Amino acid sequence: MTDWLNTLLQGVLLGGLYTLFATGLSLAFGVMRLVNIAHGDLIVLAAYVALVAVETLHLPVLAAAAVVILVMAAGGYVLQRGLLTHTVGRGILSPLLVTFGLSIILQNLMLEIFSADSRGLQAGALETASVSLGGDITVGALPLMIMGTAIAVIVLLQLLFTRTTLGRAFRATSDDGETAQLMGIDTKQVYALAMALAMAVVAVAGVYTAIRTSFDPLGGPNRLLFAFEAVIIGGLGSLWGTLAGGIILGVSQAIGFRLDPGWGTLSSHLAFLAVLVVRPNGLFPRTRDR
């Protein structure tokens, strides 16, 4: 019994990581209707930026995380203004193709610059620190932190969307870009800010990825897959839904893994398909966010 409880608990915590993977994607899709195929590779890129910040600039991990967030956010702004803005309004296919190309370019650039070695960020005692919850159950401090961060990120984004002018601009542009423009909103600027925000979340996901396990330049597409599934399960554009999606993925994976190690990844994909069949728009489509 405690084994199962433990399994479920670890699955929920894993969901926190998937939520962080997915939130940036959810944001970009919610505001811009942009499906960013390079999302996973950008997470890996953020992990490498963190690595450079720690190993080359000798920053402590926390300061490095701040640097990574700034760098990635700035990068997101430039990426949107310089490249992705040209794909807006040209149908669904052109941003897909452009970001697909970007994904391949990023993977090979990282391979060229950082080599194929798997790398990791050293976070000392944090990596193995744990909290005992009685019985045989201990949970790692790091997974708890990741979950806490995921929830904090979602709460902050939710506040930003509902309480600020920028959030209103995001929602207005998302609902009807042309009318928003008539009202004096610079949609290009709004898109670029949304991308910067999405990349800031990607940066957080990247730093945690780097601490949690080792990574290499080609791990991106796999992360994209989980991010994508979490977004779809939760319902497009819904931030809390993304959290629910991430947790569903994590828990179903943990259960599958417990039944048979070969079913781990499969069962989260099955959960994804099941949700699609029952609720094709996801669990909480466009609910409170818009």
Add this chain to the structure above:
Amino acid sequence: MTINDKPIARPARSGLSRRTLFKAGAGLAVAGAASAFPAPFVRAAQTFKIGFVSPRTGPLAVFAESDDFTMAQVRKATAGGVQVGGRRVAVEIIYKDSQSNSNRAAEAASELILDDEVDLIVAASTPSTTNPVADQCEINGVPCITNDTPWQPHFFGRGGDPKVGFEWTYHFFWGLEDIIGSFTSLWSQIETNKTVGALWPNDSDGNAWGDPKRGFPAVLAEKGYGLVDLGRFQSPADDFTSFLIDFKAKDVEIVTGVVPPPDFANFWSQAGQQGLKPKIVTVAKASEFPAAIEAIGDRAEGLSVEVWWSPVHPFSSGMTGQSSAELAAAYTAATGRRWAMPLAFKHSLFEVALDALKRSEGPGNPDALREAIKTTNYASIVGPVNFQTGPVPNVSKTPLVTGQWQREGKSLELRIVDNALASNIPVQSTLVPIGAKG
């Protein structure tokens, strides 16, 4: 001529290939002087082309990191040509990326054969590179030398018959029996409860290692080890809680497996979080490369792994004359990177290739080259290579020992700790339980 030898697939090889003829013609036109006997000139222009297929990009790219260095060494060693039966033959290497994909590897090999008309193909790094490349060579009748795939997946994986063997393709590496033998010998060094927890992913390696008859389980049972095997897991896996629960419940003191680096890093930090403290962790793949060990950090101290080559191996290169230690040092000096096992194996591919070339009749005579490879008896940087003495035809076995990552000042060094199967390789230390101060 056998069924495998299909000359339709490529032009019949004569002393003159289209290319050399063209070059010779151009040379004559430039010279402007019509020689009545152009034959010697053509001979001098002969080039022995070696096709080299390697996973330059993709998940296996870590195996190909020393390729540029190795090719530079070969080009330097053959700069003035190679003496073949009293004449000088130039050597050219044509490098193709397999993109870590077996279909692409087959395509690369067939391009090398049909478009570049290479005389020989060499390839290395896991069954997904060596098997498709060797298959293409066998079909097209081109000599082929491969390594860095345990011989069973290479030989049986291609449908090899131990009675017949292959005609054109030759392979040298260790086998599953070596890895099983050396791991169990290593584990017997320290007192444990002999309970082994297995991490075998659902891939070609994991399935071969975990095979109930030919893999670890049978031998472990025979030697009195208890095995905790939950089944093949899907890689990449983000959560290893299920394994940890069972390993803890059954008091696993030895963890083994063949795990990709990110999965192992993940398993090992979760093991730390959830309180699994094995005495021995011998995991292949994840702890073979210095960079992967550095990625794990301090907690990598005490991990053990099989060692196919190291700077203390008492072998030297017939191509450059370097000892194992000198090769590793030269690599570090040239690239700033630490040595890794594929370095010497890539090097040895070209050693064996050039040795065979010297004993052959030069470019354009595949039959003679094949005979030369077949009768190879060569002392390479990874040990003796002799395709007559292997467990099955076309295969030569190289020695295998085990090592442990032990602290040496600030960094972790891989030290040989057990040589039960290859006593000619010196041990540097003994196995220290993880967490104990050695």
